[in-house]
Amino acid sequence: xxxxxxxxxxHLGTQCQLVQNQxxxxxxxxxxxxxxxxxxxxxxxRLDTVSQQMASHPKYLESFLRTQHYILYMDGPLxxxxxxxxxxxxxxxxxxxxxxxxxxxxxxxVGGDPLWLQGxxxxxxxxxxxxxINKVLAHQPWLTAHSHIQxxxxxxEQCWSLAELVQAVVLLAHCHSLCSFIFGSASETDTTPSxxxxxxxxxxxxxxxxxxxxxxxxxTERTPRRRSLDSSCEVTCLRERIQRSQxxxxxxxxxxxxxxxxxxxxxxxxxxxxxxxxxxxxxxTDPDFGYQEFARREEDHFQVFRVQDYSWEDHGFSLVNRLxxxxxxxxxxxxxxxxxxxxxxxxxxxxxxxxxIHCIYGIRYDDxxxxxxxxLLDRRLKLYIKAVACYPDSTKNPLCPLPLAPxxxxxxxxxxxLVMEARLQAxxxxxxxxxxxxxxx
Numbered sequence: 001x002x003x004x005x006x007x008x009x010x011h012l013g014t015q016c017q018l019v020q021n022q023x024x025x026x027x028x029x030x031x032x033x034x035x036x037x038x039x040x041x042x043x044x045x046r047l048d049t050v051s052q053q054m055a056s057h058p059k060y061l062e063s064f065l066r067t068q069h070y071i072l073y074m075d076g077p078l079x080x081x082x083x084x085x086x087x088x089x090x091x092x093x094x095x096x097x098x099x100x101x102x103x104x105x106x107x108x109x110v111g112g113d114p115l116w117l118q119g120x121x122x123x124x125x126x127x128x129x130x131x132x133i134n135k136v137l138a139h140q141p142w143l144t145a146h147s148h149i150q151x152x153x154x155x156x157e158q159c160w161s162l163a164e165l166v167q168a169v170v171l172l173a174h175c176h177s178l179c180s181f182i183f184g185s186a187s188e189t190d191t192t193p194s195x196x197x198x199x200x201x202x203x204x205x206x207x208x209x210x211x212x213x214x215x216x217x218x219x220t221e222r223t224p225r226r227r228s229l230d231s232s233c234e235v236t237c238l239r240e241r242i243q244r245s246q247x248x249x250x251x252x253x254x255x256x257x258x259x260x261x262x263x264x265x266x267x268x269x270x271x272x273x274x275x276x277x278x279x280x281x282x283x284x285t286d287p288d289f290g291y292q293e294f295a296r297r298e299e300d301h302f303q304v305f306r307v308q309d310y311s312w313e314d315h316g317f318s319l320v321n322r323l324x325x326x327x328x329x330x331x332x333x334x335x336x337x338x339x340x341x342x343x344x345x346x347x348x349x350x351x352x353x354x355x356x357i358h359c360i361y362g363i364r365y366d367d368x369x370x371x372x373x374x375x376l377l378d379r380r381l382k383l384y385i386k387a388v389a390c391y392p393d394s395t396k397n398p399l400c401p402l403p404l405a406p407x408x409x410x411x412x413x414x415x416x417x418l419v420m421e422a423r424l425q426a427x428x429x430x431x432x433x434x435x436x437x438x439x440x441x
Contacts, residue, residue, distance in 0.1 A: 053185045056413050063337040067330040071171055076324065077163040078171075081112035085127055086134075086168055089120070090175035092283035093138040094393035098182055099175060104278045119282035126158045130168060131285055133431075137169070138176045139291045141430040142305065142362040146437035153438070162435070166323040169431045170331075177424035183392035184384075184416040291390040294362035305363040305429065312425055316432040323435075331428070338421040341414055350418060352376040357389050357422035363429065381407070381415070389419050 054061045072083050084107035091099035104117055116123045120131060129152055136143045152160045160168070281287065310316070312335070321328025343350060355365055356373045377385075407415060 050182055050185060053413050054181075054417070056410055057341055057417065060334075060337040060341060060417060063330075063333045067327075067334055068174065070327065070330055071167070071174060076167050077161060078167050080110040081107055082127065083167075083171060084110065085112065085116060085123065086130065086171050087175045088117075088278070089127070089130065089134050089283050090138065090172045091179055092280035093134060093176070094179040094183070095280045095284075096179045096182060096392070097280060099179065100278050100280045100283070117278055117282075120285065124158075126160070129158060129160070130172075133169070134172050135286060135289055137172055137427045137431060139289060140294075141427050142294060144430045144434045146434045146441060149434050149438040150441075163323050166320060166435065167327075169435075170320065170324060170327055170428070173424050173427035173431065176427060177420045180388050180392045180423060181416050181420040184388035184419065185413055290393070294360065305361075305433075307358075307363060307365050307429075308367075310429065310433045310436070312429060315436065316429055319432050319436060320428070331424075335421055335425060338417050341417065343411075343414060346376070348372065349376050353385060353415060353418045354422045356382065356385060357419060358426055360386060360389060361423065361426040361430075363426055385415065385419055388416060389423050 054064060072087070073080070076083075078086075084103045087103040088100050088107065091103065107117070108114060116127075120128060133144065133148050133152070136148070149165070152165055153162060312332075317328045317332055320331070339350070339354075341350075351368075352373050355368055355370070356377060358364070359370065359373070373382075
């Protein structure tokens with residue numbers, strides 16, 4: 001999914017001209033925005049559903065497009081077929097058929113070896129070396145250590161340069177977070193409440209309480225708390241219910257939204273879809289490795305990542321910008337754009353969503369009262385956010401219904417963008433901190 005805005009600085013090719021005059025008329029602000037277009041990874045000049053949903057915030061969209069195009073197509077240490085193969089590896093961790101298919105097609109288009117698409121074992125050893133850090137960043141980024149960086153940079157025939165590794169890490173984090181957006185945004189609303197797991201974690205358990213060291217709760221304290229942070233067991237039930245709902249729709253013959261259900265332009269006849277149907281599991285090792293509750297892994301004694309000790313603004317930005325020219329500015333613009341999105345809600349709500357996602361990934365702000373998360377976020381909304389952020393790996397079509405958040409359509413897009421950018425920054429912080437530790441060791 002490579003899409004662009006008309007006024008972008010980067011030239012994206014002649015195919016953009018097919019849709020350059022199409023204006024997304026949603027409200028007066030969007031009418032003033034640049035016409036949106038797409039450089040398809042397929043041969044069709046049409047906008048996909050994910051792109052249309054991002055277009056509800058055109059200023060953010062332009063920032064996103066610049067970053068994505070720069071990572072995949074502009075100057076950088078990695079060859080272009082490597083970039084798309086790394087994107088395939090990242091999307092495969094979440095069984096995201098949509099992105100795996102798109103990047104497989106683009107991998108072939110830029111001259112990649114078709115044999116590599118047989119699976120990860122068919123790829124060069126250099127690319128296979130990224131499998132571990134890909135797995136860790138996708139599911140448990142707090143495990144990222146300078147030893148992983150050292151192993152990749154160890155001088156031998158298959159070693160990575162520091163600049164190459166930084167671009168690879170940025171690309172992995174970008175695709176992981178985009179999988180979350182795809183999982184959450186291209187979905188229908190299902191207001192049926194999720195089932196309560198009979199043996200799930202008591203409702204009083206709170207990840208933010210754990211981050212503050214307040215994990216000891218009596219039974220009487222647990223029962224009345226309705227606004228506690230959700231349990232992973234409930235998220236599992238949610239995902240199972242989504243799958244059952246999708247299966248029922250398939251049996252009834254209801255149309256299921258596919259990644260190729262796009263917007264036709266000017267009545268053109270359909271051209272053959274340039275999509276590679278590739279099984280994501282071919283690119284996955286250790287498929288049972290997944291997200292685990294950071295705050296509940298007491299046996300491992302993982303330290304909370306304190307933003308006061310290592311932040312994007314003071315540390316990550318300068319490092320990534322030095323090792324991968326200009327990407328720091330592009331990423332920083334994305335974070336600032338999502339933070340400035342217009343919202344009908346209190347600005348404190350956006351900060352609560354952002355900090356909740358970072359808390360899920362073990363990142364803590366000493367100057368924030370995490371009681372605000374339980375106060376400002378509805379329990380169903382927290383469950384939705386956690387499902388999108390941590391479990392966007394259902395084996396169903398990634399562009400399919402996801403239920404339950406008590407939000408209007410535009411509000412859900414807003415939340416999904418916050419989820420995507422917050423987890424992107426979380427992965428980058430862990431990876432860049434490990435690189436910093438390697439450099440000063």
